[in-house]
Amino acid sequence: MIKRSIVFATALVAGLSSVAQAQSARDYISIVGSSTVFPFSSTVAEQFGKSQPQFKTPKVESTGTGGGIKLFCSGVGVQYPDIANASRRMKAGEFQDCAAKGVKDISEIKFGYDGIVLANSKSAPLYKLTRRELYLALAKQVPSKADPNVLENNSYTTWDQINSSLPKVKIEVLGPPPTSGTRDAFVELVMEAGCQTYPWLKSLKEVNERRFKQACDAIREDGAYIEAGENDNLIVQKLQATKSSLGIFGYSFLEENQNVLQGSYIEGVAPAFDDITSARYPVSRSLYFYVKKAHVGVIPGIKEFVAEFMSPKALGDEGYLAAKGLIPLHKSELAGARKDAADLKSLKL
DSSP states (O other), rough: OOHHHHHHHHHHHHHHHHHHHHHHHHHHEEEEEOOHHHHHHHHHHHHHHHOOOSOOOOOEEOHHHHHHHHHHHHOOTSSSEEEESSSOOHHHHHHHHOOOOTOOOOOEEEEEEEEOOOOOOOTTTTEEEOOOHHHHHSSSEEEEETTTTTTOOOOOOOOGTTTTTTOOOOOOOEEETTTOHHHHHHHHIIHHHHHHTTTHHHHHHHHOHHHHHHHHHHHHSSSEEEEOOHHHHHHHHHHHTTTTTTEEEEHHHHHHHTTEEEEEEEETTTOOOHHHHHTTTTEEEEEEEEEEEEGGGGTTHHHHHHHHHSSSHHHHHTTTTGHHHOOEEOOOHHHHHHHHHHOOOOOOO
C-alpha cells in the first residue's frame, strides 16, 4: 500500500511538473539586440502578426548588439531569447560563450546593409568631415601637436581647433554605449581608419595590434562624447533640442527624420542610399540576426518569421523594409542568403 502511494505521488508530481512546464512555455518569439536592427525587426514582427494570425506577434526588444548576444547566449530554454539582432557580426569569443552555455547550434542570417551617420539639426551648420578629424575629435588620446609620434590626452574642445574650415563650435557628440554594435562598427570604420592616417600608428597595428587598439579605440570621457543609451530615437530628439551637437546612429534613423536632421559628409560623400549601396560612403556595415536552432519547433513560428523577414515583400527593392531605410542585399548575395535562411544553415566560426 505504501509503495502504491509512493508511485501515485511520484506520478502526480511528474504530472503537475508537466502542466507547469506547458503553462510556462512561451507561445511567442522573443527577439533582442541591436537598436539599429530594431525598427526593421519590429516592422517584420508586425507584418508577421497580421499576415499569419495563427502565431502571436513576436516581442522585439532593443538591448544593443552586445547586450542582446549576451542574453541570447545565456542558455537554451523558454526563459532565453530565440533570436538576436546584430549590427555587426558575432565575435568568435561570443560564439564560444554561447557554446559554453549550451547554445551550440546557431544560424547566422545576413539581411542587408546600413550606413553609420553623423547627423545634426538642419538649423545648424552642415559638417564635412574626414575620419582623421573624427578620430582627433573623439579619441581619448591623440598625437601631440608638438610631436605627432607621441600620444597625449585629447585637448581639442572646438571643431575649428582640428581644422580651421570647420565651425567654431564645441565638440559634443551623442553616441551609443560600448554594448552597441553601432559603437563597435564606428570604432572600427572611423576611429581606427582615422588613427591609421598617422604612419607610426598604422605600423603599430602590424607589430602590436593590442597596443594599437588601446591607442586608437579608446573614446574620450571628458564630456565631448556623450553616451546616449541604446535608444536612437532619443538621440534624434536631443539633436533637435541641442543645435550644437552631432549624433551617431544608423542611416534608417536619418531617413525617417530627414525633415529635421541632416547627415554630415564623410570623406566628401553624403550618407545617401545609393552611395551606401555602392560602398562609396565609407562608413557602412552589414546587418544580421541570429537564430537559436534548439528553439525551432519548440517556440511556434520561428521558421515562418525567418521566411517573412527574407521574403521579397520585405527585402525586395520595393519591399516594406526599404521604405524603412534598409539598404537591401545585392542581388548577387540575396539568393544565397535566402537559401541559408530557409535551411537555417549553422554558423561556423
